Amino acid sequence: MTSVFDTLTKEQHREVNRQFSLFSMGAAVIIPEEELKAKIAGSILTNKPLRIKLGLDPSAPDVHLGHTVVLNKLRQFQENGHLIQLIIGDFTGRIGDPTGKSAARKQLTDEEVRRNAETYFRQFGKVLDMSKVELHYNSKWLAPMQFEDIIRLSGQITVARLMERDDFEARLAQGKPISLHEFFYPLMQGYDSVVLESDIELGGTDQQFNILMGRHFQEKFGKEKQVALLMPLLEGLDGIEKMSKSKNNYIGIDEHPNEMYGKAMSVPDALMHKFFELATNLPADQLQKLKRDMEDGVLHPRDAKMLLSRTIVEMYHGAEAAGMAEHRFQSIFQQGALPEDMPEVRWPGGKPVSVVELLTALKLAPSKSEARRLIQQGGVKLNGAKVTDTQLECTIGEELIVQVGKRSFMKLRAD
Amino acid sequence: MTSVFDTLTKEQHREVNRQFSLFSMGAAVIIPEEELKAKIAGSILTNKPLRIKLGLDPSAPDVHLGHTVVLNKLRQFQENGHLIQLIIGDFTGRIGDPTGKSAARKQLTDEEVRRNAETYFRQFGKVLDMSKVELHYNSKWLAPMQFEDIIRLSGQITVARLMERDDFEARLAQGKPISLHEFFYPLMQGYDSVVLESDIELGGTDQQFNILMGRHFQEKFGKEKQVALLMPLLEGLDGIEKMSKSKNNYIGIDEHPNEMYGKAMSVPDALMHKFFELATNLPADQLQKLKRDMEDGVLHPRDAKMLLSRTIVEMYHGAEAAGMAEHRFQSIFQQGALPEDMPEVRWPGGKPVSVVELLTALKLAPSKSEARRLIQQGGVKLNGAKVTDTQLECTIGEELIVQVGKRSFMKLRAD
Numbered sequence: 001m002t003s004v005f006d007t008l009t010k011e012q013h014r015e016v017n018r019q020f021s022l023f024s025m026g027a028a029v030i031i032p033e034e035e036l037k038a039k040i041a042g043s044i045l046t047n048k049p050l051r052i053k054l055g056l057d058p059s060a061p062d063v064h065l066g067h068t069v070v071l072n073k074l075r076q077f078q079e080n081g082h083l084i085q086l087i088i089g090d091f092t093g094r095i096g097d098p099t100g101k102s103a104a105r106k107q108l109t110d111e112e113v114r115r116n117a118e119t120y121f122r123q124f125g126k127v128l129d130m131s132k133v134e135l136h137y138n139s140k141w142l143a144p145m146q147f148e149d150i151i152r153l154s155g156q157i158t159v160a161r162l163m164e165r166d167d168f169e170a171r172l173a174q175g176k177p178i179s180l181h182e183f184f185y186p187l188m189q190g191y192d193s194v195v196l197e198s199d200i201e202l203g204g205t206d207q208q209f210n211i212l213m214g215r216h217f218q219e220k221f222g223k224e225k226q227v228a229l230l231m232p233l234l235e236g237l238d239g240i241e242k243m244s245k246s247k248n249n250y251i252g253i254d255e256h257p258n259e260m261y262g263k264a265m266s267v268p269d270a271l272m273h274k275f276f277e278l279a280t281n282l283p284a285d286q287l288q289k290l291k292r293d294m295e296d297g298v299l300h301p302r303d304a305k306m307l308l309s310r311t312i313v314e315m316y317h318g319a320e321a322a323g324m325a326e327h328r329f330q331s332i333f334q335q336g337a338l339p340e341d342m343p344e345v346r347w348p349g350g351k352p353v354s355v356v357e358l359l360t361a362l363k364l365a366p367s368k369s370e371a372r373r374l375i376q377q378g379g380v381k382l383n384g385a386k387v388t389d390t391q392l393e394c395t396i397g398e399e400l401i402v403q404v405g406k407r408s409f410m411k412l413r414a415d
Numbered sequence: 416m417t418s419v420f421d422t423l424t425k426e427q428h429r430e431v432n433r434q435f436s437l438f439s440m441g442a443a444v445i446i447p448e449e450e451l452k453a454k455i456a457g458s459i460l461t462n463k464p465l466r467i468k469l470g471l472d473p474s475a476p477d478v479h480l481g482h483t484v485v486l487n488k489l490r491q492f493q494e495n496g497h498l499i500q501l502i503i504g505d506f507t508g509r510i511g512d513p514t515g516k517s518a519a520r521k522q523l524t525d526e527e528v529r530r531n532a533e534t535y536f537r538q539f540g541k542v543l544d545m546s547k548v549e550l551h552y553n554s555k556w557l558a559p560m561q562f563e564d565i566i567r568l569s570g571q572i573t574v575a576r577l578m579e580r581d582d583f584e585a586r587l588a589q590g591k592p593i594s595l596h597e598f599f600y601p602l603m604q605g606y607d608s609v610v611l612e613s614d615i616e617l618g619g620t621d622q623q624f625n626i627l628m629g630r631h632f633q634e635k636f637g638k639e640k641q642v643a644l645l646m647p648l649l650e651g652l653d654g655i656e657k658m659s660k661s662k663n664n665y666i667g668i669d670e671h672p673n674e675m676y677g678k679a680m681s682v683p684d685a686l687m688h689k690f691f692e693l694a695t696n697l698p699a700d701q702l703q704k705l706k707r708d709m710e711d712g713v714l715h716p717r718d719a720k721m722l723l724s725r726t727i728v729e730m731y732h733g734a735e736a737a738g739m740a741e742h743r744f745q746s747i748f749q750q751g752a753l754p755e756d757m758p759e760v761r762w763p764g765g766k767p768v769s770v771v772e773l774l775t776a777l778k779l780a781p782s783k784s785e786a787r788r789l790i791q792q793g794g795v796k797l798n799g800a801k802v803t804d805t806q807l808e809c810t811i812g813e814e815l816i817v818q819v820g821k822r823s824f825m826k827l828r829a830d
């Protein structure tokens with residue numbers, strides 16, 4: 001039997017291997033690997049781009065770093081000439097969950113779906129070249145389907161196969177109800193791949209079942225089967241749960257550079273390399289060097305984390321904003337450890353006040369003379385910077401952190 | 416709490432009880448009995464007929480006595496002023512089984528469905544007054560349903576509930592595949608009751624699950640729930656399996672009177688009373704007397720079976736045909752026991768032949784003298800009637816059964 005690889009030139013062979021190792025990088029599972037390679041080879045031989053599918057839930061349009069794991073992978077495909085197919089699952093979103101048993105899924109209006117999709121696309125533009133992306137709403141082919149079509153679709157899948165999905169299996173075992181209509185979600189997602197003739201579908205590892213439905217239905221409907229390329233799930237800042245808006249453990253790609261930098265600095269050490277690999281666009285060789293340096297102790301975890309934070313801010317706000325965020329973070333936070341639960345106080349902004357007066361007014365010093373003594377001893381910091389001049393006046397801008405000794409902090413906000 | 420019964424007059428109360436005991440007669444299960452009684456009472460109070468539903472599979476239009484069990488029950492409702500709703504499941508029949516795993520269900524064309532339905536209705540006319548029956552094809556409301564409607568319908572039922580159906584449960588336990596689309600059959604049947612606002616649905620006990628789906632969906636869609644009135648399944652002539660065309664153990668209501676009478680005579684003794692109760696229209700008091708007489712030995716089983724056979728033929732072909740079929744049966748079969756597997760021989764019809772010649776030609780006697788001796792000893796019968804004249808000539812009409820001694824039989828058919 002001849003294979004597609006036999007007809008490749010040496011140069012084409014190298015190109016197949018280059019793309020294959022690039023696309024495989026960081027992936028958790030590829031089902032099946034050899035088909036991915038064959039598809040890349042076919043694409044190079046015929047000079048036709050591969051169709052790379054990503055399905056999107058229209059109900060949660062705030063994009064965070066957890067989402068960018070697949071977006072970064074899509075960008076690699078795009079940069080190598082392949083075609084990105086984004087599918088908004090508006091049909092699912094418009095229907096919602098009729099049983100009301102899953103609190104997470106509420107019925108969306110057409111208008112909400114459209115607006116959420118626009119929010120998505122604007123944010124995706126920070127990672128992908130949206131002018132080269134195909135956009136699809138699956139209501140286009142799902143809404144007009146009639147009972148007869150649905151019976152035919154349902155005839156191509158067994159109940160036992162659907163029950164294999166982890167959450168269905170667990171709920172049935174626990175005696176928790178599964179509404180019949182929930183079986184349609186994987187069916188719809190699978191049928192989308194039939195309609196769009198996708199070559200590869202991307203998703204997190206939690207999407208394995210649904211993405212394999214695409215392979216199943218493509219085969220049943222006489223199409224070439226797509227490859228499932230599953231990326232690891234990125235944990236959130238708590239280091240435990242999957243990053244998600246509902247857990248409030250996320251870094252949103254629309255967040256302010258300072259906020260983004262600060263959040264990235266709180267990534268647990270154990271997850272740092274994972275964040276480098278999945279949430280940045282650093283090239284493979286640099287990632288390897290970073291990993292080695294961290295393991296050898298050549299690179300201090302704090303420095304590594306600053307590089308991570310700067311890289312992430314730079315990806316979404318540019319180099320200048322990243323530099324400013326880093327500088328600010330250093331000046332405020334890095335001279336000493338700050339507690340997370342500082343008391344906050346409102347203070348009239350824009351009006352100069354002497355530091356001595358400030359300390360007594362805030363009851364951080366019992367008297368003006370004591371306040372002066374504290375300054376002279378080097379025990380007072382403003383925004384992390386030691387105060388040495390007992391005559392110093394300051395003006396409260398947006399925010400000022402006042403520190404006395406090692407343990408007393410107060411955050412002032414301009415009124 | 417006041418109930419519907421409190422507002423009934425004494426006379427109306429009696430009428431409710433009369434109808435209730437009539438409709439309950441012979442039923443295997445009524446779910447729930449008290450709702451049936453309340454519905455009858457409501458109908459009498461408001462002077463509105465109850466809507467009695469029967470669903471029909473359009474793929475097997477040959478009506479046999481097994482079907483008449485529910486038809487006879489429908490007739491009782493009809494004779495008491497209630498409205499019969501017959502539903503042809505043409506939508507199901509038109510779609511067929513896409514997996515091809517159930518050999519029984521093949522896809523029907525619109526034309527076949529229509530023709531089968533007509534065949535049904537013509538036969539039903541022998542039991543029901545078809546001018547007072549509502550006819551429905553469920554494709555009318557099922558075919559135009561779109562994905563959104565189906566999702567909504569499916570959201571009203573759980574997978575666990577569907578899995579409770581005996582055959583699904585058994586197949587899953589045995590690892591046999593259930594196609595997802597098979598779940599739609601009970602859904603469709605249930606939804607039919609929502610659309611038609613049926614008060615009572617009739618069926619065999621094997622329809623309990625599907626009929627209860629009607630109650631379930633009516634409730635979910637805010638309708639009054641129907642009552643399930645389930646009739647016992649009538650065994651076939653083998654006395655074991657449910658009567659069905661595929662088992663060839665049936666008495667068709669379109670069959671020739673002679674065939675029908677003969678088949679009815681072969682009903683096993685143990686099932687005779689069940690046939691009387693479920694397959695005839697004899698009134699309750701006569702049924703009770705028959706049962707008593709059979710149990711007391713006052714009525715010989717053969718005489719009871721002749722009454723059964725005559726009653727059945729009379730129901731579908733009239734009294735005269737029944738009398739003729741009985742007379743013919745007696746003259747042929749009842750002088751001696753006939754084996755079922757007689758050898759058959761073709762013989763030139765319409766031409767007289769002497770019995771002696773016949774016996775030797777058929778090798779029922781080794782010689783003419785021996786043939787004569789057998790006749791003189793009374794050992795030869797034609798169609799059950801003893802031959803005494805050794806000179807007798809006979810002409811083969813349609814069929815002639817020749818018997819020599821107790822064990823040798825031969826059936827001659829005119830050529």
